[in-house]
Amino acid sequence: MPVALVCMSHSPLLRFAEPPAEVRAAVDDAFGRVREFVADYDPTLVVSFAPDHYNGFFYELMPPFCVGYEAESVGDYGTQLATLDVATDVAERLAAHVMGHDIDMAISRRMRVDHGAVQPLEVLFGGITAKRVVPVFVNGVARPFTSMRRIGQMGAAVGDFVRGLDERVLVIGSGGLSHDPPVPQWATANPAQREMLLSLTEPTNEARRAREQRVIDAAKRFAAGEADIMDLNPSWDEAFMDLLASGQLEKIDGYQPAEMAAEAGNSAHEVRTWVAAFNALAASGPYEVIDRFYRPIPEFIAGFGVMTARVAGVETCPR
């Protein structure tokens, strides 16, 4: 059955920063095109590969990837607070399928997702309960990271399952590209931050707002050239998107975590979701990229990209 793909950056600053009008218009334009692509395709099921930012997954127990059988959002950065319409039966079968193909997929019967998973659903569907979804967490912030090759294999195993479904599946990859927002790192975290990184202690509204304000303030300083965080790396981003567009996914297998962080920032590991999504699509055959957008947007602390793709030669549009 048909498979289509949307990969897109997310940003906690989407509602809290004002890039130059021309940049905001270009992003809105790209979002408009991707919405049109998805509306034409009219998926019956979404498989969403998304990272988390210590709102649902913590160092107490940090899997490289995990399928949610049930999921609720935490409502961070003004995103929707709701229970997702998880296709539990499909999620269970997906986990069993990939585990049967030697991928040690973790599962959660009570997954929490944050803006990383929620924003694409909001942008594409106007809300997070609009479509049946299978959420797949992919660790993109917490060292150590599994190899990029393994992420590709996981994505391919998911894609192998998906192509056997009697559904119109949209795979989403959320996050990336080059960026280095102020997500605490265990090695340099203070005791209070380590407590936060370790385990879920439900933050008060006040604590959550303070946590968010720290990121919003950092973005303002970054856009003014005053923040002590890594620059965006448009050439790294374009080279990565070139590889995805070329179909040579195996060339991404060799990306090394330390080099990724050094060249593109600590949160560049979120591109793992894109790699999983493209490999899932590629399991259905050679694909073609339909649309590609990229802008380095310091106000969002993000090399901000959007790509859409579908299996080549297969008419995914019902009209």
Ligand SMILES: O=C(O)CCC(=O)/C=C/C=C(\O)C(=O)O
């Ligand atoms: O609250 C914290 O300390 C974590 C900060 C955070 O959530 C930052 C998120 C950044 C992104 O999602 C991103 O730029 O991809």
Ligand SMILES: [Fe+2]
């Ligand atoms: Fe993120």
